[in-house]
Structures are given as C-alpha cells and as structure tokens.
Amino acid sequence: MPASSTTSAVSLLSVAITFGPKVGGYTAVKNIDLTAAPGEFIAIVGPTGCGKSTLLNASAGLLKPSHGEVEIFGAPLEGLNSRAGYLFQQDALMPWKTALQNVAVALEPQGVSRREAELKAREWLRRVGLAAFVDRYPHMLSGGQRKRVALAQMLIRNPEILLMDEPFGPLDAQTRQIMGNLLLELWAADRKAVLFVTHDLEEAIALADRVVVMSAGPASHIIGEFPVPLPRPRDIAEVRLEPAFHHIHKEIWASLRTEVQKAYAQGEEASP
Amino acid sequence: MNRLKLILLQVAVGLGFLLLWHVLTAYPILAPTRQTQFFFSTPLDVLARVWKEFASGEIWRHLGITLLETILAFAFGAGGGILFGFLFARRELLAAVFDPYIKAANALPRVVLAPIFALWFGLGIWSKVALGFTLVFFIVFFNVYQGVREVSPVVLANARMLGMNERQLLRHVYWPAALTWMFSSLHTSVGFALVGAVVGEYLGSSAGLGYKIHEAESVFDVTGVFAGMVILSIFVILIDLVVTLVERRLLVWRPAPSTNGQG
Numbered sequence: 001m002p003a004s005s006t007t008s009a010v011s012l013l014s015v016a017i018t019f020g021p022k023v024g025g026y027t028a029v030k031n032i033d034l035t036a037a038p039g040e041f042i043a044i045v046g047p048t049g050c051g052k053s054t055l056l057n058a059s060a061g062l063l064k065p066s067h068g069e070v071e072i073f074g075a076p077l078e079g080l081n082s083r084a085g086y087l088f089q090q091d092a093l094m095p096w097k098t099a100l101q102n103v104a105v106a107l108e109p110q111g112v113s114r115r116e117a118e119l120k121a122r123e124w125l126r127r128v129g130l131a132a133f134v135d136r137y138p139h140m141l142s143g144g145q146r147k148r149v150a151l152a153q154m155l156i157r158n159p160e161i162l163l164m165d166e167p168f169g170p171l172d173a174q175t176r177q178i179m180g181n182l183l184l185e186l187w188a189a190d191r192k193a194v195l196f197v198t199h200d201l202e203e204a205i206a207l208a209d210r211v212v213v214m215s216a217g218p219a220s221h222i223i224g225e226f227p228v229p230l231p232r233p234r235d236i237a238e239v240r241l242e243p244a245f246h247h248i249h250k251e252i253w254a255s256l257r258t259e260v261q262k263a264y265a266q267g268e269e270a271s272p
Numbered sequence: 273m274n275r276l277k278l279i280l281l282q283v284a285v286g287l288g289f290l291l292l293w294h295v296l297t298a299y300p301i302l303a304p305t306r307q308t309q310f311f312f313s314t315p316l317d318v319l320a321r322v323w324k325e326f327a328s329g330e331i332w333r334h335l336g337i338t339l340l341e342t343i344l345a346f347a348f349g350a351g352g353g354i355l356f357g358f359l360f361a362r363r364e365l366l367a368a369v370f371d372p373y374i375k376a377a378n379a380l381p382r383v384v385l386a387p388i389f390a391l392w393f394g395l396g397i398w399s400k401v402a403l404g405f406t407l408v409f410f411i412v413f414f415n416v417y418q419g420v421r422e423v424s425p426v427v428l429a430n431a432r433m434l435g436m437n438e439r440q441l442l443r444h445v446y447w448p449a450a451l452t453w454m455f456s457s458l459h460t461s462v463g464f465a466l467v468g469a470v471v472g473e474y475l476g477s478s479a480g481l482g483y484k485i486h487e488a489e490s491v492f493d494v495t496g497v498f499a500g501m502v503i504l505s506i507f508v509i510l511i512d513l514v515v516t517l518v519e520r521r522l523l524v525w526r527p528a529p530s531t532n533g534q535g
Contacts, residue, residue: 092430
C-alpha cells in the first residue's frame with residue numbers, strides 16, 4: 001500500500017507535450033494529471049504509440065512539457081530530475097565497460113571513491129544475481145542479464161523515484177516473470193515511488209498498486225485509474241491465478257479494449 | 273582441415289606466380305633472356321638481393337628511418353584528428369563554418385604537397401612526417417567526428433540520468449565511442465602514415481625505403497626496385513600484424529573485432 005504523505009513524489013499537473021511546431025505539431029499527450037505518492041508503484045498502460053514513454057521522459061526532465069508543470073516532491077522540476085533513476089527499454093549500458101564498471105560508474109557523479117564504488121557495485125550485482133558475471137562486457141551477457149545490470153546501475157544510486165519504460169519488453173515471457181519478481185523483491189526492501197510503463201496489462205496488475213490507463217494517441221490522456229488491492233508480497237506467476245486478479249483485469253480491459261482497437265485501426269490506416 | 277586446404281591453395285598461387293616469372297625470364301620464350309631480365313629481373317635474383325640487403329645490415333638503417341617517420345606521422349595525425357574531431361563534433365557552429373574548407377583540403381591529392389613540405393621542412397624526416405600527417409589526420413578526424421556524433425542517444429540519456437556532468441560524459445561516453453571509431457580505421461590510417469613516409473622519401477630524401485627504391489630506379493636496377501618492394505611488403509605485413517594485435521587488445525569489449533578499415 002502506498003505510504004500516506006502530504007507531499008507527492010511525482011506530480012504531473014495538466015501536462016501537454018507537443019512535438020514540432022506549436023501549431024500543427026504532433027501532440028503526444030494532453031491534459032495529464034497524475035500523482036505518485038512516495039512508495040507508490042504505478043503502472044501506466046495504453047496502446048502502442050500513446051505517449052506513455054513521453055510521460056516518463058517529462059518526469060525525468062529529459063523532455064520539457066509544452067504546457068503544464070512537473071513537480072518532484074513539491075518543487076517544480078528544472079533540468080534533469082536528479083532524484084530519479086531511469087530504466088530504459090533499449091540497452092543503455094556502456095558497451096565498453098564491464099558489468100562491474102557499468103554499475104560502479106553510477107556512483108562517480110556522487111563523488112564516491114572508485115574502490116568504494118566497486119565494492120558497492122559488487123554487492124549490487126550479487127543482489128541481482130550476477131555475482132559470477134561482474135567482469136563480462138554487455139555483449140557477453142543475455143538480454144535478461146543486461147537488464148539486471150541496468151537495474152543494479154539504477155538502484156545503486158538509491159534514487160527516490162524509479163522510472164521504467166517497458167524495461168522487460170524485449171525479454172521472453174519466463175525471463176520477464178523472473179525479472180518482475182526480482183524488481184518487486186528489491187522494491188519491497190525500501191519502497192520508492194515507481195512509474196512503470198508497459199503495454200502488458202497482466203504485468204501492470206501483477207506489479208502495481210495502481211494502474212493508469214491511457215487513451216490512444218494523438219493527444220492521449222488518462223481515461224481511468226484502477227487501484228490494485230492485491231496483497232503483498234506477490235509472486236508474479238501466482239498472483240495471476242487469483243480470482244481478484246481476474247476481476248481487476250476484466251474491469252481494466254473493458255476500458256482499455258476500445259483504445260487498443262482505436263490505435264490498431266489508426267495503425268492500419270497510416271503507420272507513423 | 274578446411275583451413276589447411278586454404279593455406280595450401282594460397283601458397284600454390286604464390287609459387288605458381290614465382291614459377292611463371294622464373295620460366296618467362298630464365299628461358300627465351302617471349303624475348304631473349306637478356307632483354308626480359310633487364311625489364312623484369314628474375315625471382316631468384318630478387319630474393320638474393322633481399323637476402324644480401326638484410327645480411328649486410330645496410331637495410332636496417334633505412335627501415336628504421338621509415339618506421340620512425342611512420343610512427344611520428346601516425347602519432348601527430350591521430351592526435352590532431354582526435355582533438356579536432358572532438359572539438360568539431362561538440363561545437364556545431366565550428367563544424368558548419370569549416371565544413372567546406374575541410375572538404376576542400378581533404379579533396380586535394382596530398383602528393384602535390386610533398387615538394388612544398390620538402391621546401392619548408394627540408395629533406396630530413398620532418399617533410400615525410402608532414403606528408404603522412406596530412407593523410408592520417410583526415411581519416412582519424414572524420415572517424416572521431418562521426419563517432420562522437422553517433423553516440424547512442426539511449427546510452428547518452430542513461431549516462432545523464434546517472435548524474436554525469438559534461439566532463440564525466442566526455443570520459444565515459446564520448447571518448448570511448450570516438451576511440452572505437454578511430455580503432456576501426458586503425459589499419460587504414462597506419463597504412464596511410466606509411467604511404468606518406470615512403471612517397472615523401474621517394475620524392476626527395478637521403479634515407480628510407482622509398483629512397484632505396486628510387487635510387488635503384490634511377491640506375492635502371494630493376495632487381496633493386498623489386499627487392500625494395502618485397503622488403504616494403506614484408507614491412508607492411510609486420511606493421512599490420514602489430515596493429516591487429518593492438519586492436520584486439522583495445523577492443524576486447526566488442527562482439528567481433530573488425531579486421532578492415534573504412535574501405
């Protein structure tokens with residue numbers, strides 16, 4: 001359950017994001033109001049191309065909203081969001097560094113000495129189950145192992161907000177489950193606010209406290225927010241078998257289905 | 273098994289060529305042997321000359337000078353190329369302003385500069401180093417420029433989200449990315465450094481492999497010219513081998529080391 005607190009970790013206040021010219025540009029998202037409390041795990045689902053990642057980029061400070069405000073712990077966000085960690089969908093590790101170097105380098109901006117950073121990095125790689133792979137370069141690791149390194153790289157900085165953009169998208173179903181459980185286990189240790197973007201509704205329900213559904217683009221907006229009252233700790237594979245899970249799934253799918261169909265129809269007409 | 277077959281075939285081609293050469297120059301088939309040997313020498317004479325050069329120790333001095341020129345040309349060319357490649361890639365305006373001039377300078381056949389360099393830097397090693405520099409610089413420059421500009425945006429965004437400042441980005445992201453591109457052109461640029469040295473020597477000097485070849489040519493010593501070419505080839509293969517070893521060591525993180533230059 002989300003920690004109750006007066007301040008929110010992330011607030012998007014009537015955010016709109018337009019690419020290209022102000023007039024006639026492509027409006028990805030519009031009228032977005034979303035608040036994540038500290039310690040709350042929010043999953044954002046929506047059809048392909050609905051601007052889910054755009055919201056994460058705005059929360060990260062990688063993208064400035066054309067309209068509206070992003071607030072981080074009550075303060076307006078300017079520049080990059082230094083209190084957030086970002087797990088990208090694509091491979092974002094530095095290919096010229098070993099797993100250990102990739103994780104250790106994340107502490108350099110905080111002024112941690114190299115020796116101490118490497119000690120901590122080893123510990124984190126052990127925690128994500130890669131103790132035996134510290135000296136491997138990214139190309140020598142499997143897709144799932146690279147995600148584990150990226151997870152360790154993000155978490156070693158101890159960010160207060162975790163932004164995840166379909167992080168397990170490219171992985172196979174079994175690896176996704178394992179990674180999901182690993183994420184929940186690490187998250188449970190000291191709960192951060194999480195914005196987790198996915199197009200997989202089951203994954204969203206299994207992981208999150210709250211599922212936010214977005215409409216099809218352009219000018220995508222939030223069409224529903226659904227609390228997930230499933231007890232924790234959860235096991236990704238087992239929680240799917242519970243009746244409550246099916247109930248929630250059915251409820252959310254009812255609102256998501258028309259949007260997915262809309263996006264699909266648009267894709268048939270003209271793929272971007 | 274397959275590899276062995278390949279090597280045998282490769283050796284067979286070489287031996288076949290030498291045999292053809294030998295037969296055509298040792299027997300009066302196409303023309304009298306005096307005539308063919310004057311124009312084409314014979315493989316045995318060439319090998320004997322190569323052997324003599326090494327045995328007498330005379331060639332080592334020339335090899336040493338050519339090697340020194342090659343190394344200096346590469347070092348200065350690569351250093352300059354990296355510096356300016358970085359600068360231009362990070363400063364859009366600079367790149368835009370200088371773009372036509374760089375293209376013009378690169379389009380110029382560098383050989384025409386050799387006499388000018390000889391005039392400016394004398395007939396010693398520095399005019400050759402300068403010629404090699406102009407060849408190496410542009411290869412490295414363009415590669416580094418490309419490398420810095422084509423850094424994966426995701427890797428870059430990730431590094432920035434980790435809180436890296438400009439200096440740290442330079443060290444952990446831009447620099448390794450640029451080096452990768454530079455190393456991928458290492459064979460080409462080292463090769464061009466050598467070309468610069470040898471051409472420079474050929475056009476005016478008193479030592480080096482290019483000088484040896486030129487000297488033999490000026491007295492119609494075909495055997496000497498071919499012997500010089502054989503020695504030059506051996507030299508190039510050895511240098512290339514060293515480059516491959518260096519490359520393999522430095523690019524250990526890459527899935528498959530590239531073996532050719534930019535082509």
